[in-house]
Amino acid sequence: xxxxxxxxxxxxxxxxxxxxxxxxxxxxxxxxxxxxxxxxxxxxxxxxxxxxxxxxxxxxxxxxxxxxxxxxxxxxxxxxxxxxxxxxxxxxxxxxxxxxxxxxxxxxxxxxxxxxxxxxxxxxxxxxxxxxxxxxxxxxxxxxxxxxxxxxx
Amino acid sequence: xxxxxxxxxxxxxxxxxxxxxxxxxxxxxxxxxxxxxxxxxxxxxxxxxxxxxxxxxxxxxxxxxxxxxxxxxxxxxxxxxxxxxxxxxxxxxxxxxxxxxxxxxxxxxxxxxxxxxxxxxxxxxxxxxxxxxxxxxxxxxxxxxxxxxxxxx
Numbered sequence: 001x002x003x004x005x006x007x008x009x010x011x012x013x014x015x016x017x018x019x020x021x022x023x024x025x026x027x028x029x030x031x032x033x034x035x036x037x038x039x040x041x042x043x044x045x046x047x048x049x050x051x052x053x054x055x056x057x058x059x060x061x062x063x064x065x066x067x068x069x070x071x072x073x074x075x076x077x078x079x080x081x082x083x084x085x086x087x088x089x090x091x092x093x094x095x096x097x098x099x100x101x102x103x104x105x106x107x108x109x110x111x112x113x114x115x116x117x118x119x120x121x122x123x124x125x126x127x128x129x130x131x132x133x134x135x136x137x138x139x140x141x142x143x144x145x146x147x148x149x150x151x152x153x
Numbered sequence: 154x155x156x157x158x159x160x161x162x163x164x165x166x167x168x169x170x171x172x173x174x175x176x177x178x179x180x181x182x183x184x185x186x187x188x189x190x191x192x193x194x195x196x197x198x199x200x201x202x203x204x205x206x207x208x209x210x211x212x213x214x215x216x217x218x219x220x221x222x223x224x225x226x227x228x229x230x231x232x233x234x235x236x237x238x239x240x241x242x243x244x245x246x247x248x249x250x251x252x253x254x255x256x257x258x259x260x261x262x263x264x265x266x267x268x269x270x271x272x273x274x275x276x277x278x279x280x281x282x283x284x285x286x287x288x289x290x291x292x293x294x295x296x297x298x299x300x301x302x303x304x305x306x
Contacts, residue, residue, distance in 0.1 A: 010177060015290055017166045124281055128285065137160070
């Protein structure tokens, strides 16, 4: 631990992420979703239609890896694949009404778990944490890595 | 995204961790350390002596996986292995003076990268973020997972 008494950010964040993911698993199980399935639904809920390749990239998955996930979600009527009007060889994905409902219900339960966890923090720290996280998590990755070499004066 | 306009915590934290780890790599390279090597040095800097098994567990590594890492650090004079006074079949690890210096220098450079990143946040959010992180990262894992099933009333 450094002089200011805190551990490295990655060293503090990584176990928290692992614990959150572990806490999400039983919740997703209850909704019949895998972690990848939930990631797909969430991505489509945020940006309605896109190709399989674009979707895979946005969730950090291998394109071939998620084909089975997409097949399963489609069979269960949670998403649909339609020909791209601009290029009929390409198919675009979108959520069905059921898909939107299942994704929302799972996310609501995850949110409950998170709020119980966040309730352990003083209100001001909780707000600061969420505001900071929103800024830091949406920085382009190069903004973090690039600054190592060329910090502000 | 849920009604309150934020993404799931894990979905915000995971890319941040990946970006931080990617930003640490070139810094560790400059200090001649791998990510595992740095993890070992950090763990020993925090809790001076321990067995290989205890060390491996504390950094989330497989016991056999880190043997090569330990060999390398020892050859470079950054750590030493001594027989456990309580059980001479067991060897305990500790940092050498050089090991402490290299670890501290690498951590200082990582801290600079982190501070540049954190400087993008308003001061109050930065303090709240770090305070929250300290609390959340040190919760026993069961405290997070357990609360999924038995939330507070």
